[in-house]
Amino acid sequence: MKRILITGANSFVGTNIEKWLIREPEQFQVDTVDTMNEAWKKADFTKYDVVFHVAGIAHVNPKLEMAPLYYKVNRDLTIEIANWAKEHGVKQFIYMSSKIVYHASKSLKGDWVRKDTKPDPNDFYGDSKLQAEKGLKGLQCNTFKVAIIRPPMIYGPGNKGNLPRLGWLAQKTPVFPAWHNKRSMLHVVNLAEFVKQITVREMSGTFFPQNAEYADTVEIVRLFAKEHGHKVWISRLFNPLVWLGAKFLPAIPKMFSDSYYVQEMSKMDFDYQVISFEESLKGLEIRKTMH
Template sequence: MKRVLITGANSYVGTNVEKWLMKEPENFYVENLDMRDPNWKNFDFSKFDVVFHVAGIAHVSTKKSMKDLYFKVNRDLTIETAIKAKESGVKQFIFMSSMIVYNSKETRITKDTKPNPDNFYGLSKLQAEEGILPLQSETFNVVVLRPPMIYGPGSKGNFPKLIKLAKKTPIFPNISNKRSMLYIDNLSESIKTIIKKSHSGTFYPQNQEYSCTTEIVRLLSITFNRRIFFTRVTNLLIRALRSHVSTINKLFSDSYYDHELSRDILKCSTITLNDSISLLNNHE
């Protein structure tokens, strides 16, 4: 029996991971802790084997007024929580970092690609990693997760916007790109495996197959029984604008992890892109 504390109540990832683990009540006991309540510092961590830290500011902002808050929550709170976990005798600390610790201009990320974030969110996550990794010891395993875009029923961010677009647009660009993505159940299974095997180190969970934005919209059109016309007419314009317009860059650029980075955890991602789109439709 692994006793797991999820630090960060009501988060999308935390809630889904808790539900996933509780499918095996004989193997996992799960509680969550609201880190917005300052009394969390008095909470007894010692009865847990694992702390899964998901508390943080998730949405990227370039406003300078947000800078201090990003570092206070994403970096300082993470390090403080990890230190408390170690001092309490917790055996494993899992931190939800992000692919955004790499520069947004990186298209293919390999083992040789160095983190180089270009916003406060990415930098705060990277500095949190740097603050907790030295805590690794024979009795305290530190895990850093750097997932790409996470999607699933009820998810927030760019993927729901793409779903809304697929439900409305009669036309969409037919352009090839390659992106790493991660269905929420694949992430949850990866975390379950990391906990069961008491892993340490940095992990890059992703779906087994790369995604193409046009292919995703095509699958969505089939799922929602909509006819969308795909055209290459706008491809030259899109390629010209990718490096200048962030929305177009997110939709149509390449951004993926080399599969070699994920080889230790890739087999946990058993749900295919096609199946995940179908599962999304069941929750619409």
């Protein structure tokens, strides 16, 4: 029996991890606690084998004046909770970091990460995550294992991200450019299975889970359109519009550029990619508008 405390109540990731693990009540006991106003200090950490820390401020076009808050929550609070967990006998601390610790291209050139790629975040959001990682690594010892997860974009039912917006667009547009790309993504069920496996195996280190297949913006549009009975003409004739639009609209490179982990980085000696990319798009809630 693994006793797990998720710090970050009601979060998209935390809620889905909890749902996945409690399907096996004989193997996992899961509790959640809020991190606001030091509510987490009221929890009895001595009861738990694992703390899974998902709390943090998300990346929502942060303004420079918000930098101190990002470091306070994403770095300082993370390290404080980890210290507390270590002092109270927790054996494993799992931290949800992000691919954002690497430099993200803002052009159509795109970006890709290999095992030897050095973290180089674009802004203080990514840096606050990276600083948290460094602090956590300093706490690791034989009796306190630290597992850092750097996922790419996480998605799934109920998640309000760019994927539902793309689904909306796929149902509305009559045409779409055939500008193919490669993007690493991670369905929340695949993440949940990954967390389950590293918990059972009591693993430490830095990990890069992703879906078994790369996502392709063109194929996503094609799949969404097909599922909703909408016809879209996909053609290279419209590709110059992507090239031109990328010069003026930041959303264009974000939609059409490459952004991925090399697949070898994500291979483990256990199977966690339990849902295929095509299957994972079915049943996703589609935004009614692009806003």
